[in-house]
Each structure stands twice: as C-alpha cells, then as structure tokens.
Amino acid sequence: MAYPVSYCYCLMELCQPSSYGSLCLSNSPCPSLFYLLVDMVRSVWDPFSSKQTSNLVAVIKKLVSDFPSLHAGSKNTQELLQAVHDKLRMSVDVEPYIPLYTKSVMENSSSRSLQFFHRQYWSCFKLLVNAVQWQGLVSMGKLQQLCLDGLLNRYILRAIQHLSQPYDCVEKCAKVVDLLPESWFEGKKRHASLDGLSLLMSSKLPTMLYHATLAAPDVERKRARDACQTLERLLHHIGRGKEAAGLASQFS
Secondary structure, rough: OOHHHHHOOOOOOOOOHHOOOEEEOOOOOOOHHHHHHHHHHHOOOOOOOOOHHHHHHHHHHHHHHHHHOOOOOOHHHHHHHHHHHHHHHHHHHHOOOOOOOOOOHHHHOOOOOOOOOHHHHHHHHHHHHHOOOOOOOHHHHHHHHHHHHHHHHHHHHHHHOOOOHHHHHHHHHHHHHHOOOOHHHHHHHHOOHHHHHHHHHHHHHHHHHHHOOOOOHHHHHHHHHHHHHHHHHHHHHHHHHHHHHHOHHHHH
C-alpha cells in the first residue's frame, strides 16, 4: 500500500521529491520511513523555516497517532526525536545573532543598524516559535533548555532590555509570554530560567514606563497605564500574582 496522501503531501513540502524513493506503509511504519525522516531532519530540515517545521511536526504527530507502537520508548522514535533535538541544538548554539548597539543608535528609528537589530531579533524569535512547536514530542526538560536557556535568556531578553522604548519592550514581552506553553509556568514545572522574564516585567519595565510619563500629557499617561495593565496580565499568566498586584495603580 502506498503512503497516505497526508504523509506524502507533508513530506513533499518538506523536501524535494528526488530526495526519497517509493516507500510503503502496512500496519506499522516500515523502518525505511524512519531512515528517510532522520535523514531529512539532519540534511534538509531548516529549523528557521516555519513551513518545514510545521510539516515535519505534522508528519511525526500523524505517525504517532496512527501507530500506537511508536511510543516514546521505541528505538525508531528515540532516534528520530534525538535527531530533531540535535538539529535544534545546533541552530540555537550557532545561528542566532542580535547586535547590541549604543543608546544613540537604538534611539535613532531611521538607523540601518536599528533595522538590522530588529531583523535579527525577529529571526531569533521565529526560531523560538518553531522550537516551541515540538512541545509534546521532544521532552519538556530538553525543550525548555533550548527555548529558555538557549534563546530566551541568551538572546531575546537581552535584546528587549536593550530597547529604548518601553512600549516596544512590553509588546515583545507579551509575544513571548503568549507563545510559551502554559504548563511551563505551572507549579513545580515552572522553569527557573523564567525568573529573568518575571523580573523584567515586574521591575525594570514599570520603572521605564514611569519615567516616560513624568511631566507627560494625559494621553501619554493613559498609554502607560494600558501598558502596565498588560504587564499585570502577563505576570498573572506566568504565576507571579504577587508582583502583579497593584502594578497598574502606579499610573492611576
């Protein structure tokens, strides 16, 4: 029996048709399918590509759903997911780069250097988005290490703290918090690497907002209150209700 259309479509979208031959599926996936997927992960898959990542995740989830024998402990599954982790690790360790410029450059909205900074930031954020898609496949501990230690703290938070506009900082923090799985913020599963994000939203950003509104018109103060309410929501979302309490009252 030939591959189901759903598998073929996703595989063909991920790599060139010439990269694989005519394989078959019976009641269980044949080993050659895993050899193909492992080879594709190592040689073809680009973790920065949203389309390739979505298709690869869809293929693996479909296989796991259709074939209960593909449990986490099976040799083929372990080899495939290890290849995914190794490719993500290589991308996280080698490819991201966000330059940190002087204050004068960061405050010049027309600067080409600032435009480059933002392009590099969103490229790194895109890698984080793609890495988070592996939640439920790659082990939580390994994925948190890649996403939080490898990307969030090493690149993304440093870049956010380097921005001169507090409203831009708040917007970027919101995108990060809304992206990360809620289970990462819950109880004992809460990763210590999130402390930097909590501190930024509960201390530094409110201070930046306060100073931005000194002697400012009412419309600017309202904007600051709205931004502070966003921070309050985000802190509640990540389980930091104590830090969130009364935050918005600073701008009442």
